[in-house]
Amino acid sequence: MKRARVxxxxxxxxxxxxxxxxxxxxxxxxxENEVVWLPPVNPRTVFALGLNYADHAKELDFQAPPEPLIFLKGPHAFVGHRGQSRRPAGAEYMHYECELAVVIGKKARHVKREEAYQYVKGYTIANDYAIRDYLENYFRPNLRVKNRDGCTPIGPWLTDAADITDPMNLALRTFVNGKLTQEGNTRDMVFGIRDLIEYLSRFMTLEENDIILTGTPEGLSDTAAGDIVVTEIEGIGRLENTVVSDEVFGIQEVKKEESHASHRGRIHEEH
Structure with missing residues (x-):
């Protein structure tokens, strides 16, 4: 069954x-076009994976990591299907990331790998936009890259886990203005779903509606205000989102934000 919040x-x-x-x-x-789509669950703790596809790591000129590279996302980062994501004025490179989102269904602690799927409620689609201008370190994505309000469309449907025979063999695709720009398969994850649940539950308790964003394959490209970005995953659905400018949000004449490195340098000069 496919479930939603609207x-x-x-x-x-x-x-x-x-x-x-x-x-x-x-x-x-x-x-479907008569409702306003909300994230299919109210996100609790959200774990996001960096470099969890070997081909994506390669396109960024990195090796696949020896253990999961995980960072957290706040709840205001999420927006529903057919929502808008703001591209800040002056940003030079803002790209999409089609990701399989795993929604936890019950409390999980010290889960064995072979039992991990028993703790999954279902699966949905996330588009985890990143603004690479502000990336300090590929192994520690900072807040301004990945935690902006509305930067992560998610949905539209939460597909029950029982309806997905093999979540580790699903095709992922991204289209920008109707053109196919990204294509991959969940089988190419460095760390699979069961590995991630086992890993996280070793040292912390997972709760219902915690979400694991499992990373993205290669094929990233820049987006511009006005672009319509569609991310789709086999058997789960199709998530649509529009990139918009500051003006849509009533933001006028904002200077380009400084990178972390330039801000740090100014602090050192002042002291």
Whole structure:
């Protein structure tokens, strides 16, 4: 089953997919374009993987890491299907990242690898935009690269884990303005879903609606304001998002943000 959270007629609803339409929790059946799409779950702790596809690491001129490279994302980073993501004025390189998002279904602690799938509620799609201008270190993506408000579209559907026979063999694709720009398969992850759940649960407790963003394959390219970006994963769905400028958010005449390195240098000069 595919599940969602949507806003319709002034209220927020749980919903399910019904023959291409959206069936609300009060029984009403509406069209997909009649609702406002929200993230399919309210994210709790969100873990994001860096360099978790060997081909992606290679295109960035890095080797695949010996253990998972994980950073956290705040809840305001997420926006629903058909939402907007802001490209800051002066940003030189803002790219998409099509990722399989794994949603935890129950409390997990010291999980054995062979039992890890028992703790998965379902799967959805995330597009984890990155602004490379502000990347301090590939092994420690800083806040301004990956945690901007609305920088991570997610959804539209949460597909039940039971409906995905093999989550480690799903095709991923990204289209920018209808052109295929990224293509990969979850089988090429460096650390698979079971590995990640086992790894994280060794030293911390995972809870229902925690999310693991499992990384992206090669094929990144810059995006511009006005671009329509579609990320899709086999068996799960199709997530659409529009990149917009500062002006859409009423932000005028903002200077380009300084990189971390230049800000650090100024502090040293002042002291």
């Amino acid at each position: 806003a319709y007629a002034g209220a927020v609803h749980e919903a399910v997919e019904s023959n291409g339409d959206v069936k609300l929790d009060d029984g009403r059946l509406v069209k």
